[in-house]
Amino acid sequence: MLEFILQFLASSLTEGCVYALIALGLVIVLRSTDVLFFVQGTLAMVGGITLYALFAQLNIPLIISIPLSLIICTIVSLLTLHIIVLPLLSRGAPSMSVSIVTIGVSMLIEMAAMLIFGKNNLAVPSFSGDEPVTILGASFVPQHFWIIGFTAGALLLTLIFFKWTWMGKAMTGLGDNQLLAKAIGFPVRRLFRYAFIFSALVGGIAGIAFAPISYTGFGIGTRLTIKGFAAAAVGGITNPVGALSGGLIIGLFESFTAGFISSRLKDLITMALLLLVLWLRPQGLFGKKNN
Amino acid sequence: MELPGINYLNSLVKRRWPFLIFIAVIIFFPVVISSYSIVRLGVVLAIYAIIITGMTVLTRYLGIVSLGHAGFFAIGAYTSSILCVKLEINPWLAMIGAALLTVVIAFLFCVPFLKLRHIYLGMATLGLGQVVYILSKSMDNLTGGAAGFADIPYLQIGSLLFDEDKYLFYLAGFILIIFTFIVDNLGQMRLGRAYHAIQSNEKAARASGINVQKNMLHVFCFSAFLASIAGSILAHFITFISPESFTMDISFACLIIILIGGANIWSTLITAVILLGFQEAVRGLHDFSTGVYALLLIVTFFVFPDGLASVIFPRSKAAKKKSKLYSRDIPENLKSSEVKNNTGKILEVNDVSFNYGGTQALLNISLSVEYNQIMGIIGPNGAGKTTLLNILNGFLMPLNGTIKYQNTDITHKQVHELAKMKIARTFQLVNLFKGMTVIENVMVGRHLKGKTGIFRSGLNLKTSRDEEHIIWDGAVKSLESLGLMHRAYDIVDNLSFGEQRQVELARALALEPDLLLLDEPAAGLNTAETEKLADNLRNIRDQGITIILVEHNMPLVMSVSDTVFVLNFGMSIACGTPEFVCKEEKVITAYLGKEAKNVS
Known part of the structure; x- marks a missing residue:
């Protein structure tokens, strides 16, 4: 029994990390632009699928193909920012409309991916073998450590960025009042650019690290965005630590539901959690109340 | 024949x-x-x-x-x-x-x-x-x-x-x-x-x-x-x-159709037929059609953010069409024949305080306003004037104290309930309904003249048509009284600032208020417009409407007010006739500073 629980904990940790990364990207873009960036999960798809093309198909070593995949993600994200988001925002479109438009963008990217790679699930080999390691009775595949490592690294960098650089501090406050920020001379466009690069990097890392464990494919993005939003909402959209804890909580609930009740109800528990938190504590479990 | x-x-x-x-x-x-x-x-x-x-x-x-x-x-x-x-x-x-x-x-x-x-x-x-x-x-x-x-x-x-x-x-x-x-x-x-x-x-x-x-x-x-x-x-x-x-995907598809179609049922139906028909026609390429949806959605937001409807059925045209429908006189039985001649106190504020998370905005304010009067509220910036108005019309709840209006306790009533009790207001920064015509803006002010719900109103039954007639008629009167009728069918965004202010006043008047709260109505107006405003204010009072006027323009306040109430740092420092207040020492200190007074 204990082994079971440990096993679930292990799998919840890895899934939770992916949700946390997506949530992190969503929070940063939401905080700085007030836009819910539906492309976030799709960027994970782009990362995973590019890695598939470079690493699994063309056999380019990881040390090159991972950075290349991240660069592709960044390009997609920045294109979205400059072609869609910035022009719309500067015309005074409400952030709600821009959020909806990003749903359209994510649909377009998905279609492009489908046209290039087809509808099948794509398998990416593990980064360092598939020999399971047993810790306290729960077995991990090496890829799990990659995921945890990547997440920890991304989170650490995020915290440093937001705690100790003025740019980071500015970004978290921007969504509150862009006009004011502009008026006192913040380079708003540059900040937006950083936010979108950031979102591309965390999304890409999530997609890349997770691709060997679960299949990747053109349609995984929307699901990830929704899970990521649920994680962000549960943790509280105001801070990066909230996003991480939200992701882990969602991961925990999901794997225990899958393990003890039914794997078909996995998604149900996430949605129920999302609704529960929006109802009882709209600012999230770890968020500060915002007047 | x-x-x-x-x-x-x-x-x-x-x-x-x-x-x-x-x-x-x-x-x-x-x-x-x-x-x-x-x-x-x-x-x-x-x-x-x-x-x-x-x-x-x-x-x-x-x-x-x-x-x-x-x-x-x-x-x-x-x-x-x-x-x-x-x-x-x-x-x-x-x-x-x-x-x-x-x-x-x-x-x-x-x-x-x-x-x-x-x-x-x-x-x-x-x-x-x-x-x-x-x-x-x-x-x-x-x-x-x-x-x-x-x-x-x-x-x-x-x-x-x-x-x-x-x-x-x-x-x-x-x-x-x-x-x-x-x-x-x-x-x-x-x-x-x-x-x-x-x-x-x-x-x-x-x-x-x-x-x-x-x-x-x-x-x-x-x-x-x-x-x-x-x-x-x-x-x-x-x-x-x-x-x-x-x-x-079904939810998304429906949403996209509506966003492309716009705020008119015909244009959304046309969009639905075209897009869903197209989707069916290319059924074999099912995922291809989602791409087309997405592309159209994006293009829509760039070309006409309010959807096809804003191009096919522009709002100003619809309002003009409506004018023909109601050009005839209002039937006798729908006319309201309310005569206002109340005396005594309309509003009594007792010991009201408020603070914004620690910053004291109002401290133990008490004041009373009589019917058919104009009370001017003056005070330096940050004195708590707008906060007081916001408390009076229910945007803010006072932390303590009571407010009595027409002998009813209104301290904890909500904004729309107070509007129902005939308290209307305008805002310091113009708050109009953008995208609507002038007359529609004013008609919203008469929202409470109707009671019909979605079904009775949607089925266009006689009760709802009568309501519309009353609303239209009053809106026209309100616009005419301010000399704004020539702008009635223009989209409100296209008006000058001074005109927008007047539309806001017209909207507040359309509510047929007993008490009218005005927040700096003269801000941004030129001299001629301000003089016209003063005349309008006197006319409004003479129709039996009590006015509370927050204003920085001293000549205006002093010339129209019956009483003046002075606030400084959230406290009341003087109250009385304009002449009395002008001479009050505290007021002069608050406005000109102590040293200035000493010099003089």
């Missing part, structure tokens, strides 16, 4: 031509089209059109984005089928039962979630839609799970069995005609204006007496109701349903 009724027919055709064409299309479509598959497509289109009709009101009139209406669609379909098959209830009753259940669920959803706004509400609806989808997939015993639910009976009236697509097309078409009529009317009437007002400026909408939460609740339940009916028809049409008919 002129036939009787020909004029009526003429005006009917002129006013309702899109509707008449629509009815003709519904009637002749199955007659003309013999292709089995196209008629079948017609039924599917009509079913989706029913959902879209409801969502148009929700999203385009009111501005609530729902990402989960497929959930209500599913609840309708599944409840209807389960009631029919498992409990052997008559399919029509099952349909009604399903619709009622959906409305109850929508209501329960609204209670906690309508307080959320924008994307959070959208994500909550998405969550609801997903919950319904997953439940329908996993409750094998009840819904048949992923395999679907089969053997749903056809609908039946007497011996007429709705087993042919043609009949179902007429059924769905009939329902669609009714609700198109309702939604089309709604858009042009009192409630439609209220919805637009909420979407455009919630604060000003509340000040005009619109109960925002209640209206949102009604519209949300209305749109859920329509989605449910559509779901039931789908179930009895295909006689088989599976969770895949109710995925998130």
Whole structure:
């Protein structure tokens, strides 16, 4: 029994990390632009699928193909920012409309991916073998450590960025009042650019690290965005630590539901959690109340 | 010789031509089209059109984005089928039962979630839609799970069995005609204006007496109701349903159609027919069509963010058309003959305090205002003048103290309730309903002159037509009294700042207030405009309306006010006639500083 629980904990940790990364990207873009960036999960798809093309198909070593995949993600994200988001925002479109438009963008990217790679699930080999390691009775595949490592690294960098650089501090406050920020001379466009690069990097890392464990494919993005939003909402959209804890909580609930009740109800528990938190504590479990 | 009724027919055709064409299309479509598959497509289109009709009101009139209406669609379909098959209830009753259940669920959803706004509400609806989808997939015993639910009976009236697509097309078409009529009317009437007002400026909408939460609740339940009916028809049409008919993609597709279509039922219906027809035509390339949807959505937001409707059916034209409808005099029985001659105190503020998270904004303020007076409130910036107005009309609740208005305690009343008690206000920064014409803005001010709900208003019954007439008539009067009638059909965004201020005043007057709160009405006006304002204020008072005037323009305040109340740092420092206040030492100190006084 204990082994079971440990096993679930292990799998919840890895899934939770992916949700946390997506949530992190969503929070940063939401905080700085007030836009819910539906492309976030799709960027994970782009990362995973590019890695598939470079690493699994063309056999380019990881040390090159991972950075290349991240660069592709960044390009997609920045294109979205400059072609869609910035022009719309500067015309005074409400952030709600821009959020909806990003749903359209994510649909377009998905279609492009489908046209290039087809509808099948794509398998990416593990980064360092598939020999399971047993810790306290729960077995991990090496890829799990990659995921945890990547997440920890991304989170650490995020915290440093937001705690100790003025740019980071500015970004978290921007969504509150862009006009004011502009008026006192913040380079708003540059900040937006950083936010979108950031979102591309965390999304890409999530997609890349997770691709060997679960299949990747053109349609995984929307699901990830929704899970990521649920994680962000549960943790509280105001801070990066909230996003991480939200992701882990969602991961925990999901794997225990899958393990003890039914794997078909996995998604149900996430949605129920999302609704529960929006109802009882709209600012999230770890968020500060915002007047 | 002129036939009787020909004029009526003429005006009917002129006013309702899109509707008449629509009815003709519904009637002749199955007659003309013999292709089995196209008629079948017609039924599917009509079913989706029913959902879209409801969502148009929700999203385009009111501005609530729902990402989960497929959930209500599913609840309708599944409840209807389960009631029919498992409990052997008559399919029509099952349909009604399903619709009622959906409305109850929508209501329960609204209670906690309508307080959320924008994307959070959208994500909550998405969550609801997903919950319904997953439940329908996993409750094998009840819904048949992923395999679907089969053997749903056809609908039946007497011996007429709705087993042919043609009949179902007429059924769905009939329902669609009714609700198109309702939604089309709604858009042009009192409630439609209220919805637009909420979407455009919630604060000003509340000040005009619109109960925002209640209206949102009604519209949300209305749109859920329509989605449910559509779901039931789908179930009895295909006689088989599976969770895949109710995925998130369905919600997204409907939303995209509405966003492209805009705030007019005809343009959304046209969009629906084109896009859904296209999707069906390229069925083999199913995922290709989502790309087209996405592309069109993006292009729409760049080219016409308010949707096709803003191009095909511009708002200013519709308002002008309406003017002809109400050009005749208002019938005698609808005229109000209220004469105001109250005396005594209209408002008594007792010991009211307020602070913004530690910053004291008002401290133990007491004041009283008599009927038919103008009270000026002056004080340096940050003295708490606007805070006081916000407390008086309910935007803020005082921390302690009481407010009595016309001998009723109003301390804890909400904004729209106070508007109902005839307290109107204008704002320091202009708060108009953008995108609407001047006359519509003013008509929103008369929202409380009507009582009809969605159905009575949408069916254009006589009571609601009379209400419209009263609202129109008063709005015209209010505009005329300020000399603004020549701008009535212009979109309010295009007016100069001074004119916008006047429109706001006209809107407040349209409420026929007993107490009018004005927050710096002269700010930004030139000398001539200010003089005109002073005349207007005196006229308004002489009509029996009490005014509280917050203003920085001293000559204006001193010339029109009967009493002046001076605030400084949240405390009252003087109150009395203009002459008295001018000489009061504290006032001079507050305005000019101590040293300046010493010098003089």
